[in-house]
């Protein structure tokens with residue numbers, strides 16, 4: 001079996017590459033080595049046993065050549081992060097996925113299955129329940145609400161605070177450029193896969209962490225930003241009140257989800273959440289980082305918020321669970337592995353403190369005029 005892994009030099013893709021090699025597959029990587037992810041070129045962990053093609057998944061000739069002789073495709077390459085070049089998200093993430101199917105169909109390539117990396121981001125502001133009015137999908141919180149420091153989601157019918165539900169696959173409500181591009185890619189893949197009889201699966205990863213996460217991406221990465229600041233003795237800057245919840249997943253669990261859905265026909269033509277299923281508040285996350293890296297300046301609730309952030313995002317993992325998948329690793333292992341990776345890489349690069357300043361000057365991080373700090 002030969003598998004093409006797009007984005008195989010990246011964080012998740014490289015773990016998949018290693019695992020596919022261990023499974024005895026022949027692996028071809030197609031990766032453009034995006035400078036924001038790989039400023040020093042090809043990462044040292046790229047295995048010699050994998051064939052490496054440097055190129056853009058949106059380039060027709062490059063992708064056509066990379067698909068030659070391939071049985072399976074793992075499409076992990078994507079443009080991501082909190083960048084303001086909106087059009088590029090669609091141009092890379094959605095167009096590359098459509099091009100993949102276009103080439104397979106046009107050249108009648110004998111690809112047997114495609115796994116597409118999607119994201120929990122497709123849920124947008126999430127799924128909520130009001131005791132009186134039932135379930136609803138909120139619109140993103142307004143700038144006016146955020147400026148008032150009113151962080152929680154209210155029922156649109158009665159304005160009472162609503163309860164977040166675990167995110168379920170059947171509905172989605174994306175609104176930022178990344179989320180829309182991932183849903184477009186996912187719908188394109190599942191739709192064209194179905195119409196042309198190419199078994200396809202979309203996996204909606206929650207926040208994935210572990211070894212080989214890029215230490216350079218400018219904006220994102222609570223793990224990298226918190227660890228970096230703690231190592232420098234700087235306060236961990238927490239947005240909103242720190243009680244927003246997220247769902248953190250170890251990369252090894254993501255790899256297992258890919259292997260399982262690749263092997264199982266019951267998964268075909270469906271989207272699955274791949275998450276921990278457990279809520280962790282950002283404050284708790286910060287505290288766990290400080291337990292591991294003591295001696296810093298504590299936690300600073302800055303009274304700011306990040307444009308486009310949602311309040312609570314925790315995926316239900318029952319659907320993938322019914323195929324036998326379980327997340328096996330918790331936050332402690334995630335942080336241990338990430339810190340080991342930082343150490344083996346010679347530390348976190350110095351531009352991280354600038355990321356916060358940069359987000360402020362780019363209007364991504366904004367101040368909530370009347371935000372009330374929660375004691376930490």
Ligand SMILES: NC(=O)c1ccc[n+]([C@@H]2O[C@H](COP(=O)([O-])OP(=O)(O)OC[C@H]3O[C@@H](n4cnc5c(N)ncnc54)[C@H](O)[C@@H]3O)[C@@H](O)[C@H]2O)c1
Pocket residue numbers: 006007008009010011012013030031032033034037038055056057058075076077078079080092117118119120204205206207208209213214
């Ligand atoms: N890491 C997460 O928390 C997370 C969460 C949800 C979804 N995802 C999705 O998982 C996939 C992998 O993410 P990751 O965290 O490993 O990211 P990453 O940035 O570490 O890896 C992405 C790789 O894709 C390559 N790439 C980017 N644009 C390309 C292009 N046009 N042509 C060829 N290669 C290109 C990059 O050089 C990089 O090596 C992405 O599709 C991402 O949207 C990741």
